[in-house]
Structures are given as structure tokens and as C-alpha cells.
Amino acid sequence: MSKGVTPQSKNYSVWYTDIVTKAELADYGPVKGTMVIRPYGFSLWENIKDVFDSMIKETGHVNAYFPLFIPKSFLAKEAEHIEGFAKECAVVTHTRLKSDGEHGVVVDPDSKLEEEVVVRPTSETVIWAMYKKWIQSYRDLPLLINQWANVVRWEMRTRLFLRTSEFLWQEGHTAHATAQEALDETLLILGLYQKLAEEYLAMPVHTGLKSESEKFAGAEATYCIEALMGDKRALQAGTSHYLGQNFAKAFDVTFQTKDNKEELVYATSWGISTRLVGAVIMTHGDDKGLRLPPKIAPFQVVVVPIFRDEESMVAVKNYLSPILSTLRDGGIRVHEDWRKESPGFKFNEWEMKGVPLRLEVGPKDVENGKAVLVRRDSGEKLFVQKDEVGEIVPKLLEDIQKTLFNEAKDFREKNTHRVSSYDDFKDTIANKGGFVRCGWDGTRESERAIKEETKATIRVIPLDENTAELKCIYSGKPARHEVLFAKAY
RNA sequence: CGGGGUGUAGCGUAGCCCGGUUAGCGCGCCUGCUUUGGGAGCAGGAGGUCGGAGGUUCGAAUCCUCUCACCCCGACCA
Numbered sequence: 001m002s003k004g005v006t007p008q009s010k011n012y013s014v015w016y017t018d019i020v021t022k023a024e025l026a027d028y029g030p031v032k033g034t035m036v037i038r039p040y041g042f043s044l045w046e047n048i049k050d051v052f053d054s055m056i057k058e059t060g061h062v063n064a065y066f067p068l069f070i071p072k073s074f075l076a077k078e079a080e081h082i083e084g085f086a087k088e089c090a091v092v093t094h095t096r097l098k099s100d101g102e103h104g105v106v107v108d109p110d111s112k113l114e115e116e117v118v119v120r121p122t123s124e125t126v127i128w129a130m131y132k133k134w135i136q137s138y139r140d141l142p143l144l145i146n147q148w149a150n151v152v153r154w155e156m157r158t159r160l161f162l163r164t165s166e167f168l169w170q171e172g173h174t175a176h177a178t179a180q181e182a183l184d185e186t187l188l189i190l191g192l193y194q195k196l197a198e199e200y201l202a203m204p205v206h207t208g209l210k211s212e213s214e215k216f217a218g219a220e221a222t223y224c225i226e227a228l229m230g231d232k233r234a235l236q237a238g239t240s241h242y243l244g245q246n247f248a249k250a251f252d253v254t255f256q257t258k259d260n261k262e263e264l265v266y267a268t269s270w271g272i273s274t275r276l277v278g279a280v281i282m283t284h285g286d287d288k289g290l291r292l293p294p295k296i297a298p299f300q301v302v303v304v305p306i307f308r309d310e311e312s313m314v315a316v317k318n319y320l321s322p323i324l325s326t327l328r329d330g331g332i333r334v335h336e337d338w339r340k341e342s343p344g345f346k347f348n349e350w351e352m353k354g355v356p357l358r359l360e361v362g363p364k365d366v367e368n369g370k371a372v373l374v375r376r377d378s379g380e381k382l383f384v385q386k387d388e389v390g391e392i393v394p395k396l397l398e399d400i401q402k403t404l405f406n407e408a409k410d411f412r413e414k415n416t417h418r419v420s421s422y423d424d425f426k427d428t429i430a431n432k433g434g435f436v437r438c439g440w441d442g443t444r445e446s447e448r449a450i451k452e453e454t455k456a457t458i459r460v461i462p463l464d465e466n467t468a469e470l471k472c473i474y475s476g477k478p479a480r481h482e483v484l485f486a487k488a489y
Numbered sequence: 490c491g492g493g494g495u496g497u498a499g500c501g502u503a504g505c506c507c508g509g510u511u512a513g514c515g516c517g518c519c520u521g522c523u524u525u526g527g528g529a530g531c532a533g534g535a536g537g538u539c540g541g542a543g544g545u546u547c548g549a550a551u552c553c554u555c556u557c558a559c560c561c562c563g564a565c566c567a
Contacts, residue, residue, distance in 0.1 A: 004528085032559085088566070156565055163567070214567090236567080306526055344527035351527095362526055372526080457567090488567075 005352070007287045012231040013159075019281055020160045023290050023353045033158035033165035040353065041277060043298035045168065048276055049148065051200050051296065052170065055192045061144040061172060066126050068150075069117040074125035077250040081124065084217020088153045090119040090165075119152040124218065124243075124269055127173045128251040135175060135265060137256050142185070143175040161278035162235075162489055169273035175265045177255065179244070182266035186242040189270045190223045193238040201276065202293040202405035203227050203283045204412050205237060206435075206484055208460040211447060216269075220244035226459045226484070228412045229282035232433030234459045234486035237279050240270035283408050290354025291376055293404050294397040299335035301327060301393060302355040304346045306362030319366045319386075323359075326390035332397070351376060356400045357393065377403050416484075425473050425485075429454045435486045439479025441472035450474055456485045 005018035020026050025041030028034070037045065053063070069092065076082045096111035120126065127145070134140065152166045172189060176182040190207055197205045205225035215222035219241040227237045248254070248264040257263055284291040294300050303320065307313040320336075327334050335355070337346050343360070350358060360372040371389050373382045377400045384392055415434025419425045428436050440446060440458065450473075451457050465482035472479050 153566090155567080157567095304526095308525065340525090342525050342527085342529055344525085344529085346528090347526095348528050360526070364526075 005287065005289060008230060008285075015285075015287075016278075016282060017160065019285055019289055019352075020278075025277065025281075025290075026160050028160070031165070033155060035160050035164045035166075037168075037274065040298055044280070044292070044296060045274055045277055047296040047298065048196070048200070049170070052192070052196050052272065053148075055196065056146055056172065056189075059188060059192070061146050061174075063147060064145050065147050065149065066120075066123050066130065068120055070120050070123075070126050072116045072118050074129060075118055077125065078218045078246055080246075081218035081250075085121045085153075088155060089121055090152045090154050092117040092119065120149075121151055121153045122269075122271075123147065123149070123151075123171055124173065124247055125251075128247045128253060128267075131173075131175055131265070132251050132253045135253055135255050138177050138258055141175055141177045141255060141265065142181060144172075144185075145174070146170055146172040159278075161274055161281070163275075167274050169271050171269060171271045174268045175248075175253070176268070177257070177263075177266070179266050182244075182268050183242055185268045186221070186223055186240045186270070189240040189268070190225070193225045193240065193270075193272060196272070197225055197227065197237055197276075197279075198405065200293065200295045201280050201283070202295075202401055202408060203237070203279060204405065204409040206460050206462050208462040208465070208484075210239075211458045211461065211483070213444060213447060214458060216241045218243065218246055219269075220246065224460055227279055227283060228415060228435060228486070229279070229489070230285065230411075231282070232415050232486075234435065234484075234488040235275075235279055235282070236459070236488065237276060238270075238272040241268060243267035243269060284404050285354070288348075289352030291404060292354035292356060294356045294401045297354065297356055298333065299355050300333045300397055301335070301357045301359055302350045303334060303336040303359045303361070304343055304350070305336070305338060306343050306360060308363065312363050312366075315363070315366050316361055320361055323361075323371065323386060323389050327393055330390065330394060332393060347374075357396055359389070359393075375400060377407075419473065422473055425450075426454055429456045429485070429487065433487065435459070435484045436473075437482065437484050438473040439467065439470035440481050440483045441475045441477040442480030443475070446472060446474040450485070454487075456487050458483045459486050459488060460484050 005022060006014040008015045023040065024038050025044065026038055027036045029036050072091065075085065075089070093113060093116050094107045094111045095113060096108040097105040098108040099105060131143065135143065148170050150166055150168050154165055155163050158164050174182070174185050176185060194205055194207050197203045205227045207225050208223065210222040210224055216239060221242040223240045224236055225238045227235050229235050245264040245266060247267050253265045254262050255265055280292065281290060284293070303324065305313070305316045305320065307316050324334055324336070337350070339346070347358065354376060356376050358374040358376070360374065365371050369386045371384055371386055373384060373392070373396065374380070375396065417428050417432060417434060417436050419428055419436055419438055425436055425438065436456070447458055461481045461483050467479045467482050470479035470482055471477065
């Protein structure tokens with residue numbers, strides 16, 4: 001591992017790539033746009049996944065698994081849906097290879113499929129084809145199913161975690177008897193996403209609605225959580241869609257009501273992906289590397305023992321043993337680094353990997369009954385008594401979690417601007433970055449004009465919008481919505 | 490798809506214009522000794538179809554032709 005990362009100030013996007021590869025979160029796969037999630041990065045994803053998995057189970061959802069392959073014809077059943085995904089679908093056309101007679105292989109033309117198969121870019125279509133079979137009566141509703149899966153979207157330009165051809169995610173697909181119930185579900189999930197982001201990833205988010213042009217292909221309404229990254233660009237971190245009866249119509253899914261009427265089912269779908277790992281990196285990372293929120297960090301405490309010889313190593317090991325047992329009994333994820341590298345090397349490496357707390361113990365500490373704790377968030381060093389460690393570590397972890405959130409929130413507030421004129425708007429987007437909170441007349445024309453001129457898009461129409469006396473920043477007409485504009489990933 | 494660029498060890502590169510010893514260097518890797526509280530030092534060592542194919546030549550990493558792959562900018566996407 002070469003020393004250091006490219007500073008954020010020099011080139012943010014190179015900084016980002018350096019962190020991902022040097023902290024061993026991920027590596028490039030052999031096919032362009034693909035990514036190998038390495039054990040350390042996968043552990044981070046698993047922790048995020050486990051937290052959210054419990055949240056949805058507690059609210060009555062269950063997990064299932066639907067096929068990777070979807071008949072091509074299914075995609076076309078919902079007009080807007082196919083419009084949105086057609087340009088990025090991987091399509092399976094053949095089922096066999098054969099030897100080319102030399103050293104390579106070629107596609108066997110005899111194995112051409114009658115109906116081509118699409119690798120899922122999202123699963124609404126297969127799932128609703130199945131829901132048609134499973135739903136007959138109001139007694140079958142609501143149906144609250146989630147799946148953890150991979151999906152493929154053949155993107156032109158990819159970036160590790162943020163946009164890859166294949167990614168891991170969770171997609172929830174629910175069916176309800178009434179529009180209200182489906183809307184409640186959409187907002188319930190939005191709330192869980194916000195909780196996941198803020199309480200676990202320590203990443204403050206704006207919640208609200210997408211504009212017509214930014215909403216999911218096939219949805220009536222798309223709600224989202226939107227975060228601000230360290231380079232002052234916005235990132236969509238999760239979406240929850242109210243699908244109305246669009247998919248029920250496309251797949252003819254009806255149910256009988258109590259009073260024996262036939263009605264179309266109402267639907268939602270919602271997802272978060274491995275993109276959240278990228279969000280964590282860009283929300284908290286600094287020029288030394290990652291800074292991971294304790295609640296989702298693969299290791300919460302890394303132990304760097306310091307010793308001269310075999311004898312002092314044994315002494316340090318024995319000294320550490322009861323301390324580490326106490327921590328582990330307290331449910332803390334502890335990693336011991338006994339590798340034959342210098343302490344300085346290990347300090348730098350674990351800082352790169354963002355472990356929230358480092359515990360150093362050396363001969364001096366053994367002698368004095370002490371230990372050294374170092375916070376990754378602030379770099380602060382604490383010299384503590386051996387017996388205090390078990391008590392102080394959980395408190396520090398809690399404080400680090402809070403500090404990371406507060407720092408991110410301060411950063412976002414400092415980079416959320418209100419503007420009084422369109423010139424001011426353009427200047428802010430071009431020179432300051434961050435969010436601009438302002439009025440919008442609700443027309444596609446204004447939205448498009450602003451995007452073309454400034455590259456900024458409406459990230460979200462916040463739930464707490466206030467349009468009183470607000471005017472559209474572009475047209476000057478009375479504002480239909482208060483919105484947050486930003487340049488986005 | 491348009492414009493530009495790059496392919497030499499696991500990674501980063503020198504050499505190419507102007508053909509000529511055993512293709513050099515840094516990081517990493519292996520072995521040993523000394524080290525270890527902020528990226529250790531010394532010694533020894535392993536590792537190369539110079540992207541691929543063809544050609545010119547006594548001789549090609551170097552010159553020519555073809556080809557493949559990747560990167561950047563634009564377009565596309567979010």
C-alpha cells in the first residue's frame with residue numbers, strides 16, 4: 001500500500017477512488033463498470049443491511065427472492081417503466097458457447113433464445129407477474145415483501161459504489177387495498193430510510209418528493225432521501241415510490257373487496273443500495289482516509305500492541321486479555337493487529353480504514369497500569385487507567401457517532417443557501433456549491449432551463465416546504481413549490 | 490459514436506524520436522539479522538511472451554502495417 005491519499009482539495013474524485021481502493025473496500029472487476037466488493041467493504045455493507053433488515057422486519061415485512069431473469073416482454077407492459085430502463089438493459093440472447101476450433105469460444109448461433117431474457121434492472125415486473133397469482137381477495141392484502149438482490153443497469157460512466165453496472169440493493173414491493181394505505185407505506189419506508197441514514201450512517205438527509213422529471217419510471221410519486229457530499233454535490237441515497245395502480249393495471253392484478261367488488265391493487269416499491277457505502281465515504285472521509293460511524297463500522301476498536309521482543313509481546317498480550325474480554329462481552333467489535341509491521345504503519349493503515357477508536361498498549365502502559373485511546377474523528381489521544389477502558393470505550397463510540405453526525409449537519413447547513421435572484425442563484429451554484437433552497441413555479445420548462453444553464457437539478461421538494469409569498473427563482477411567477485436545487489451525482 | 494491519449498514485473502514508470510551488451514528504477518513481494526509509542530534499516534533474492542499478429546532488418550520494446558484493450562474530454566445516463 002503506497003502512502004497517503006490524494007488530498008480532497010487537490011482532486012476530490014481521485015481522493016474518493018484512492019480511499020475506496022486503499023482502504024480495501026472494493027476493486028475494479030474485469031468487465032468495465034463492474035466492482036469487486038472486498039471483505040472490509042462488504043462487512044460495512046452487511047452492517048448497513050442488517051440494521052435495515054431488522055427495521056423492515058419489525059414493521060411487518062418479509063424477505064423473499066425473485067429471479068434474475070425477466071422475459072423481455074414483461075418490461076414493455078408498463079409504458080413509462082420501459083421508457084426509463086430500455087437504454088440500460090443487459091439482454092441474454094443465447095444459452096451456449098462453443099469452441100471456435102482454435103483456442104477461444106464463440107456464441108453458438110444454434111442456441112438463440114425464442115424470447116430474449118432481460119437481466120433485471122429492477123424487479124417490479126417479475127414481482128407483479130407473481131402478485132397476480134397470489135392476490136385474489138382483500139384478505140391477501142397487504143402483501144409486504146422485500147428482497148436483497150443484485151441488479152444490472154448498463155451505465156456508460158461508472159464509479160465505484162456510486163454507479164456500477166451491477167449493484168447490490170434491497171427492493172421492497174408492497175401491495176395494498178387502498179391508495180391511502182399504499183401512501184402510508186411509502187412514507188413509513190421514507191422514515192426508516194431517514195432513520196438509517198441519520199442514526200446509523202450519521203448522515204443528515206433531506207426528505208421529500210422528486211419532481212415529475214426526476215421521479216421513478218412508472219411511479220405516481222417518488223419520495224427520496226437526499227444527502228450532501230464533501231464536495232458539495234448532492235447524492236440521492238434512497239427512494240420510496242408510490243406506484244398507484246400502474247403496475248396492477250399493467251399486470252392485471254385485482255382483488256375482491258369485502259362487499260364483493262373487483263378493484264385494482266395499489267402498490268409501492270422502495271430501495272437502497274451499495275451506493276450508501278459511497279455516501280458514507282463522501283460524508284465523513286478526510287485526507288487521512290475513511291471515518292466510519294461506530295454503529296456500522298466493521299471494527300469499532302482496533303488494538304495496536306507495541307512490543308520489543310517475544311517477552312514483552314507476551315506481557316502485552318496477557319495485559320490486554322482481560323481488557324479485550326470486557327469489551328467483547330459488552331458487544332463491541334474489536335480487532336487485534338499483531339502483524340509484524342511497525343506501529344506507525346499500523347496507525348496510518350487503520351486511520352485509512354476509518355476505525356473509530358484505536359487502543360494502544362505497550363510496555364510503558366503495562367508498567368503503569370494504563371492504556372492509550374485515540375479517536376479517529378478528532379485525533380484526540382486519551383491516556384486512561386486500565387480498569388476504565390471497558391467503561392469509557394462505549395461512551396467514546398457513542399460520542400464519535402454523534403460528533404460525526406453533527407459535523408456533517410453543520411457542513412450541510414453552512415452549504416445550504418437562500419437566494420433572492422436568478423443571478424444570485426447561478427452564482428451560488430457555480431461558485432459556492434451545496435443546496436440552494438428557493439421557489440419553483442412547478443413547470444417542466446423552468447426546471448429544464450435551469451438545468452441546461454447551471455447543471456443544477458431539483459433534488460427534492462422537502463416535506464416541510466413553505467411556499468407562502470415565495471416566487472419562482474427562474475420565472476418570477478408565484479412558487480408552486482419550495483425546492484432544493486443542487487448539482488448531483 | 491466524434492476528438493485526444495496510453496499499453497514495458499503485482500502497482501507506478503525509464504528506455505522508443507535516433508534499432509545494437511544481460512530491458513533500468515521506485516513501491517510491493519520472499520529470506521536473514523537488527524528494529525518497533527506516527528508509514529524502520531541493512532544485506533541477499535524472486536519476478537518480464539515489452540498488449541497481440543504480421544512485416545522490414547544480420548539484429549526490433551524501439552521502424553512499418555493491421556488489430557485488441559483501456560483511459561480522458563464530448564455525447565448518453567443519474
